[in-house]
Amino acid sequence: MSNPYLPRWEYIPDGEPRVFGDRVYIYGSHDLAGSGSFCDIVHKVWSAPVDNPNQWVCHGDIFRVSETRDHESDTDWTDESARLFAPDVVEKDGKYYLYAYIDNKKGCVAVADRPEGPFKLLSKYKYTIPDEVCAGGLFIDPSVFVDDDGRAYIYCGFLKSFMAELEDNMYEIKDGTLIEHFIPSSDPVVLRPEDGFDVADKTFFEAASMRKVGDTYYMIYSPKDCPNLAYATADKPTGPFKFGGYIVNSGADYPGGNNHGSIMNVNGQWYIFYHRMTNGTIMSRRGCVEKIEILPDGTIPEVEATSLGFEDSLNPYQITDADIACVLTGGAFISERNVFERFIRNITTDTIIGYRYYDFGKDFDSKTMEFAAKVRGMGTNCRMNIFIDGVDSPDKLKTCKTVGKKIGSIEIGHDDEVITTVVEAVTGRHAVYFTIETDYGDGWMADYFKGRSLFELESFVFMK
DSSP states (O other): OOSSOSOTTOOOOSOEEEEETTEEEEEOOOOOTTOSSSOBSEEEEEEEETTOTTOOEEEEEEEESSOOSSOOOSOSSOOTTOOEEEEEEEEETTEEEEEEEETTSOOEEEEESSTTOOOEEEEEOBOOSOTTTTTTTTOOSOEEEEOTTSOEEEEEESSSEEEEEEOTTSSBBOTTOOEEOSSOOSOTTTOOGGGTOOSGGGSEEEEEEEEEETTEEEEEEEESSTTEEEEEEESSTTOOOEEEEEEEETTTTSOOOOOOOEEEEETTEEEEEEEEEOTTSSSOEEEEEEEOOOOTTSOOOOOOOOSOTTOSSBOTTSOEEGGGOSEEOTTOEEEEEETTEEEEEEEOTTOEEEEEEEEOOSOOSOSEEEEEEEEEEOSSOEEEEEEESSBSOGGGOSSOOSBOEEEEEEEEOSSEEEEEEEEEOOOSEEEEEEEEEOSOTTSHHHHHHTTOOOEEEEEEEEEO
16 A cells, blocks of 8 residues: 555544554544644544555544544543544553543543454543643643553653653553653753754654664654654663654655654564645645664664555556655645545646656566546646656755656646656656646746646556
8 A cells, every 4th residue: 555555535643553463553643634623533543464554444433532423422521622632552461541632631541452442431641740741631642651561651742741650550640750851842951962952953842652672762753843753762761862863754845744653563664654744734634654774773764755655666557646646846735625536736837746666667678658647627738747766957856866867748738638648668666756837938928827726636657
């Protein structure tokens, strides 16, 4: 399954991946297409076999803070204005604990006998730490970690971080265990240059997520430069943490916003789970995933955002839905027309659209092949150029500094149409990029059409 890895109509941001038994589960927020606010009143969970993480199954709503068409609310201190933000789920002693962050209401813990639920309310958080630290009991973006010795810890925060140890009941904060600023904020008083936090962009914004790899503790978090996901490491769950680097930037050559996710080993391969924006807002977010490598020295090299998801490469000879683009510049964005149709809109002469990576296969006799695109014209003639490995000028993209090779172009008119053209044959593994141009030159006519939406792209395919 390509990015996004869940069905295209599903919006699960803030993904916390967990492997329980022989399945990988994704717990996250639930956005609505085109919504003017973050998140929904429910948490949903999806899972897939670890040996085939393309076969995702939805287990439905697992927790709710308001009445739905099928269920009463699971909480009695919330109303229809409440929203469930980024959660986490951990297993301890055969029970599964859901940590709910309820916007503007006290958070809580729910418990289930199975990782897919149903989860039943266990308790609100019980704590004696100051309300100004835990935002009045919200416990923002909770990440919970159960160490090998059975001790459990919770990590939270927005703009500033804090952590504490949990009692065995998994909802009560153990007195005397509070640690503030386990990842420094940008406040110079808590900035720690000796631990690598020497500039504000590395400091804590939100989205704490704890993992352990071998004997090393990894804190995945959203830094102040929030389209990034960063990591810091420690030799104890309580730190101190040393800045490690950035893992993925969801806003590089793509409409940016917040980011939230974590790392997980699925069937021997490490991945970073994160999300991207759609529908021209920062509030319709879909889950994405990239393969990563954890090197012997514990570092995680930064990876680029791709269209691959769990795939090794895309098949150019199967129809590509335009909405899996991983490069989208110049104000263009992915939009959902309805549950069946998604497309790229607001395409202008400043737009670059990119897909990484296709495997075009080995040599074949022909010097040419065909390319077809399904478009919706917007009343202006234009041209879409087709490049591999880069575009015409390397300074147009942050994530690709290579001059690409143009293999063809298609002329786009006024109407809804499928356009077919002949392009140069390609073999091997390549990224594909589209650039847009008109024939209006550099004069007043070009200025007149600058920024104008020229067409919408729905899908395309290469054909031998």
